[in-house]
Amino acid sequence: MSDTTKPPSDARRAFLSQLGLAATYTGAVAGLGALGVAQESSAKSESPAATESFPTPDYDWTKHQWAFGVDATKCIGCLRCVEACKRENGVAGDAHHFRTWVERYVYLEGETRARVDSHHDPVNIEASGSEGEYRFANRYKDAKVEKAFFVPKLCNHCTHPACVQVCPVGATYRTEDGVVLIDHDYCIGCRYCVQACPYGARLFNEEQGVSDKCTWCYHRITKGLQPACVEVCPVGARVFGDMNDKQSPISLFVRNNRVQVLRPESGNAPNVFYVGIDKEVV
Amino acid sequence: MPKHIVRLLLLMAAAAVLGYAAKIFFTSESFYKYGPYRADSVPELASQEPVFQTPGYCQGCHAERHAQWSANSHKSVSCEVCHGAALGHPLNGKLPIPTDTAKLCSLCHEAMPGRPGTQPQVEVAQHSSGQQCIVCHNPHSPKIVSAAVMVAGDAAAGAKRAAACSSCHGTNGISPNDTWPNLAGQHAAYLARILGAYKSGAQKDVMMTPIAQSLSDADVQDFAAYYGGLSCKAAPGNTGIGDAAAGKALANNCTACHGETGIAGNPAWPSIAGQKPAYLVNALKAFRAGLRKDPMMAGVARSLSDADISNLAAYYAGQNCGPATR
Numbered sequence: 001m002s003d004t005t006k007p008p009s010d011a012r013r014a015f016l017s018q019l020g021l022a023a024t025y026t027g028a029v030a031g032l033g034a035l036g037v038a039q040e041s042s043a044k045s046e047s048p049a050a051t052e053s054f055p056t057p058d059y060d061w062t063k064h065q066w067a068f069g070v071d072a073t074k075c076i077g078c079l080r081c082v083e084a085c086k087r088e089n090g091v092a093g094d095a096h097h098f099r100t101w102v103e104r105y106v107y108l109e110g111e112t113r114a115r116v117d118s119h120h121d122p123v124n125i126e127a128s129g130s131e132g133e134y135r136f137a138n139r140y141k142d143a144k145v146e147k148a149f150f151v152p153k154l155c156n157h158c159t160h161p162a163c164v165q166v167c168p169v170g171a172t173y174r175t176e177d178g179v180v181l182i183d184h185d186y187c188i189g190c191r192y193c194v195q196a197c198p199y200g201a202r203l204f205n206e207e208q209g210v211s212d213k214c215t216w217c218y219h220r221i222t223k224g225l226q227p228a229c230v231e232v233c234p235v236g237a238r239v240f241g242d243m244n245d246k247q248s249p250i251s252l253f254v255r256n257n258r259v260q261v262l263r264p265e266s267g268n269a270p271n272v273f274y275v276g277i278d279k280e281v282v
Numbered sequence: 283m284p285k286h287i288v289r290l291l292l293l294m295a296a297a298a299v300l301g302y303a304a305k306i307f308f309t310s311e312s313f314y315k316y317g318p319y320r321a322d323s324v325p326e327l328a329s330q331e332p333v334f335q336t337p338g339y340c341q342g343c344h345a346e347r348h349a350q351w352s353a354n355s356h357k358s359v360s361c362e363v364c365h366g367a368a369l370g371h372p373l374n375g376k377l378p379i380p381t382d383t384a385k386l387c388s389l390c391h392e393a394m395p396g397r398p399g400t401q402p403q404v405e406v407a408q409h410s411s412g413q414q415c416i417v418c419h420n421p422h423s424p425k426i427v428s429a430a431v432m433v434a435g436d437a438a439a440g441a442k443r444a445a446a447c448s449s450c451h452g453t454n455g456i457s458p459n460d461t462w463p464n465l466a467g468q469h470a471a472y473l474a475r476i477l478g479a480y481k482s483g484a485q486k487d488v489m490m491t492p493i494a495q496s497l498s499d500a501d502v503q504d505f506a507a508y509y510g511g512l513s514c515k516a517a518p519g520n521t522g523i524g525d526a527a528a529g530k531a532l533a534n535n536c537t538a539c540h541g542e543t544g545i546a547g548n549p550a551w552p553s554i555a556g557q558k559p560a561y562l563v564n565a566l567k568a569f570r571a572g573l574r575k576d577p578m579m580a581g582v583a584r585s586l587s588d589a590d591i592s593n594l595a596a597y598y599a600g601q602n603c604g605p606a607t608r
Binding site: 054055056059061073074075076077078079080084087088104105106135136138140141143145148149150170171172173175176181183184185186215217218219220222223225228231232234235236 | 390393
């Protein structure tokens with residue numbers, strides 16, 4: 001503290017920072033002494049990352065901001081998306097494990113609440129013939145239907161995801177380009193995230209003992225392809241694209257429609273935007 | 283400093299060093315690189331191989347199919363929706379061609395509350411009486427385009443000039459020869475369409491092409507009206523060319539357009555009940571060989587053997603053309 005011209009607060013700050021440095025240095029030396037090899041290699045991996053594109057040589061995640069759109073007025077409930085997602089991502093073949101699904105809302109005459117079913121409803125499983133095939137049974141064919149529609153659902157890839165917040169081991173995270181992913185190597189299968197998600201979008205893979213979820217087909221979008229569910233949708237009810245590109249399908253979708261998100265009050269700030277859903281859809 | 287405090291401090295320092303070393307040892311190198319997660323897991327996930335390819339991938343080999351598909355109303359339905367994911371194809375073998383199309387097509391086209399009105403939907407039971415959809419619809423070009431045209435010709439004017447046709451098609455539109463078709467009682471809309479096709483060159487025949495080219499559009503309408511109004515009652519032709527019973531079983535695939543007994547429900551399609559058997563055989567073979575061009579018939583005839591064709595001809599030639607005498 002030889003420099004007396006400094007105000008007392010600066011002097012204190014300098015002292016504290018020196019103390020911090022000293023502590024870090026001592027710790028580093030101690031760590032190096034204990035595990036010199038590990039320390040060295042970890043320092044090495046820091047340097048080249050700044051210039052290279054991540055996560056792949058052809059794809060830089062800082063240049064994209066993905067988002068998803070669902071036009072429920074177009075959905076015909078064919079469930080090709082559900083089947084394609086399972087095939088693309090190797091999700092278990094039974095009806096009760098799925099990363100995306102479609103809900104059918106039916107308001108019958110004289111009823112005030114919607115009847116909701118999805119492909120894993122026993123009636124629909126029976127109609128499809130097996131748990132590995134997906135079909136909506138025509139169960140309201142002869143009923144007096146006042147209003148009915150289908151709503152595709154999937155992970156909302158929230159900006160402030162509750163599932164990431166609760167993960168105790170850092171196994172789930174949000175990427176720079178706006179996709180919430182799971183590191184299956186780190187997941188300990190505690191299922192906090194499954195419970196934390198307000199949308200019920202996560203599932204548990206009992207075979208591997210890890211949580212699982214929609215990745216927006218991260219392996220496809222990083223190669224310039226569409227997610228599998230978007231690729232197979234025959235009516236264009238699912239829209240995907242880069243919000244950074246003002247002419248991308250999703251930018252146009254959000255700009256040209258009045259969109260809404262599910263459960264905005266939860267504070268998760270979803271990135272799946274809906275058109276044509278009703279008050280009971282959450 | 284008292285000894286026991288020094289010991290305690292040393293113990294705490296040792297614990298801190300040990301803890302820090304353990305953290306370094308157990309934490310992946312890339313953890314904290316971009317955030318509190320293992321950065322290496324991102325390229326791991328991104329490196330997974332896509333299972334679904336794109337129609338562009340299919341186009342590489344199936345250019346002709348791709349061209350037909352992409353020009354028609356099913357172009358929003360990607361190849362892999364019906365044929366399955368293309369990863370490993372063609373290396374690991376063929377992709378399936380759906381056989382139970384009634385089941386597949388009804389996934390999207392079964393009339394169901396909740397489907398938007400813009401989606402083409404049918405009551406499956408009434409629409410096809412259990413037949414496979416591809417009997418009538420080409421999945422790559424599903425719309426049936428041969429819509430009936432209104433025939434507004436003058437039958438009397440047609441009758442006056444019909445003498446020129448009678449040497450082959452008979453005085454009353456009943457052909458004297460097994461290889462030439464009867465015209466009497468045929469749907470006028472079909473007659474006008476097919477005569478128009480000879481005239482335009484869309485369909486070719488050594489005899490018919492020059493004759494049709496000399497006709498005006500009004501003539502075509504007049505002839506269609508005249509022959510469509512005649513009675514088709516005629517002695518059945520030689521039905522001995524095939525097995526009518528076997529033909530009846532095969533004919534299940536024809537009924538949706540040509541009617542159960544060969545009386546077509548839609549005037550755009552020809553009635554074939556009581557038609558000349560040899561003519562039916564020739565026509566089917568021409569469709570099969572691609573000499574007569576019709577997207578529907580080409581698909582249907584492709585799978586028929588010579589024996590099948592004879593059996594079908596025998597069956598339809600033996601049917602009563604009765605109700606078509608309108």
